[in-house]
Amino acid sequence: MDAIATIQPKAMRDTLLLSLYEAMLRDNDIFLVTADFGSPVMDKIRADVPQQVVNVGIAEQNLINVSAGLALEGFKVFAYAIAPFITMRCYEQIRVNLALLSEVRPMNVNLIGVGAGYSYVVSGPTHQCYEDLTVMRAFPNMRIYSPADQVAAAELPGRCLSSDGPKYLRLDAQVLPVLYSEEPPIFANGFHEHRNGGAVCLLATGYMVHTALKVADRLMASGISVGVIDLFDICGFSEDLLQSVLSSYRGIVTMEEGFRGRGGMDAMMFDYIVRRGLDLRMLNIGVEGGYRFELGERHVLHEHVGIGVERVTEKVRGLMKSLSA
Amino acid sequence: MMNMLQFEAGVLEKLNAKAHWVWRETLKIHRQSQETRVASSLSAVEIFVTLYYGGFLRFDPANPLWELRDRCIISKGHGSLCMYPILADLGYFSVTELEKVCKEGSFLGGIPDPVIPGYETINGSLGHGAGVGAGMALGLKRKGRNQSVYVVTGDGELHEGSNWEAFMFAGQHRLDNLTVLVDNNHISMLGPTDEIISHRSLIRKFDAFGWFAIEVADGHSVAAIAKALQDCRREASGKPSAIIVNTRKGNGVPGLQDAPLSHVAAIKPDLIDQLIGER
The missing domain is CATH 3.40.50.920 (Rossmann fold)
Structure with missing residues (x-):
């Protein structure tokens, strides 16, 4: 418990993006695509590795399609937006250009959705997300990661980079208590x-x-x-x-x-x-x-x-x- | 880069002959597979023939995913039946496969998928090609590569809003390695595009989105399409290109050509026999 107590609580997206940032510094083939959605760590990524980042604007259909195109050119892509929008606004793009196409082409596209469940508390039901597990698990080849704390979230980029295929990373938007020590959960068990x-x-x-x-x-x-x-x-x-x-x-x-x-x-x-x-x-x-x-x-x-x-x-x-x- | 004089002297005849052969082969496929969408395939014959036989695309049939190839995305999946004879002729697969279109065990379906050698992406669901093509074009640029991306769409397909997200994006990022060819056959599934949602001026729309846009008045002239492609290469520096190719849906087939409901119409086998015999 002492080890956990020393970890400063952060939002999942910040620890995840920090891990991603470090990976992007080492690997030029990692690309981050955002639908005009940011964070302080995102600002750092945009400043330090601008050639590996693009903002498609508030356009989730294009977020997915551009990500698919980049993945077809060999980039390992992380697409970043608010959870209900990156899953349901562009559902058909995910189906066709990620789920279907990845069956015949090697592609590594990882959808980072921020705002699972009620975590955008005051924003109301448009920004809250209670359907994503249902709709995303309908794809037979979609891997879904739903971490419970920032330590588990920080492990996700490494997991995602090590295997191809479409993945959905479902993050809470709030700063939650830390559950894991510096020793993260064993992802192989799930x-x-x-x-x-x-x-x-x-x-x-x-x-x-x-x-x-x-x-x-x-x-x-x-x-x-x-x-x-x-x-x-x-x-x-x-x-x-x-x-x-x-x-x-x-x-x-x-x-x-x-x-x-x-x-x-x-x-x-x-x-x-x-x-x-x-x-x-x-x-x-x-x-x-x-x-x-x-x-x-x-x-x-x-x-x-x-x-x-x-x-x-x-x-x-x-x-x-x-x-x- | 193609030499225009050489093109005019020798290649044009070859291209015209090839376009006629593709037109006939497309009808023959439709004769055996009546469920195929033939009208929108006949409007696009000269577009694909010019791209694939006119020297505009770099490709290797022996290695369909050759890294140095130019990417050609056929977004109007339904309307690319005419690509089957082209790909077979170029050696992507055996011409004997053309006799099996839509038959059990064949990989040549009514709507093509990337299990077919030569097809880059999933097609059929409309409005995806431009965005995926824009992503590929951005990726090639960020890697400092000089390959180009071509996307062939239909005009009815442009009713899908995802296209316009992609067009905004490509204009913003000055993707001059991206060219969109619109098979502007003026007819959607239930009638004239203008009567459903008129595009008014596609040229002005693309121009407003930061594209270099030109129009081909006769989309069944390989020379005119080739000239437009050359103009794009010459003049579109710093901008993506759009070529509005005015075509006729069901081109060359009496009763089908320009018919409002031609998209879902089948041509009777007797008429196909007659047409193939005549031309």
Whole structure:
């Protein structure tokens, strides 16, 4: 914990872009394309390696197409924009020029989407993003990384540069507590087990890992132990290893900052459990009640839509009761 | 660079003969595969013949992804059936493949994909070529390479807004290694383009976007297309080029040529036999 305490909290995008910046200084074939979206680290990149950067303006369709063209010319491309816009504004461009074309041409294009879930709290539903896991996992060859903290986010450029294909990097826009020490999670596994024990395991991604840890703390205060897993490689985690970890549990709770029952992480885990024949009761935590326009702090909004600490704790208790019945 | 006098003296006849051969072969493919979009392919014959046989593109059929090739993106995927005989003739694949278009096991579909040797990108879904081409052109420039990128679009395709994002981008970044040829056959799927969303003056639009733009009055004249391509090379320094090639949809086929619904029309096999016999 001491090592974690010494890390200054930063936004995921800043640690990720800093890693990318260092890689760009070493490798002229890395290209950063932005849809007029910045950050202080982006300013540094633009100043120091201008030949490897281009701003396409507020034009996400062209962001994807230009990125595809650069990738076809051998560049390793990072495209950078706000999460709902880089996924849904240009969905067909991603399908045709990244997902389809990368099946027949070597291409390395990595979409960095900032603003997962409710992280743009006061900007309302246009800038919030509760559908991206659903729509991006529909592509059979899309790798999705959903880190829960800045340390994991900083690891992503290295991961992305080491393998071709289309990838979506789903970043929170807020500065979140640090979960990992200088020793980052093992990406080859695709998940990290933060807590273990008890009958139920909370399987969360992104911001919801922090909620899961708070829920676990609350339950522990009343003597109930639960497991907590951070799933950050949504489509590429080690299925065998996860099965081994889950074998000690009787129930699993999926936790995502996206619409419940709409094909996101809940559907993915349902498929996994059925396909593997696991004997697990499953509870899905996700946004309920459709689009909302209320303003408020993120944790308050989360309670409104059923994914806040209070509501989740209550639901997990319910699951435990049904398991012991 | 092509010598114009030499071109006029000898190559023009060869190009015209080749265009006629491609026109016939395109009809023959359509005869056996009636579901193909033949009308928009017939409007583009001379554009592709000029690019591929006129000395404007550097390419190597034995090595389709040769690094020193010029890139040619065929954004109007439906309307490039005429590319199949061209690519076969150039040696990208066997001419016997032309008998299998749209048949089980063939790689030559109704809409071409990059599994076909000679095709750079995915086609069919419209409005993608210009942006991908702009990205390739930017990449080539940033690497200090002198290859060029050509993109062939249709006029109906230009209703897709993604094109205009790409045109703004290419003008801003002065991508003078990028040339867009618009097969301006004036007809979209459900009728004349002007009656759907008129482009008014494409020349003025491209000019306003920072492009060097010229028009070819007769898009079935290989000499006129070749001259336009030469003019672009000579005069478009510091700007991307657009060539508005005025063509006829269904060119040379009575009943199909310029018909408002020609895009989805098929030509009866008897008429194809008659046309091939006549010309």
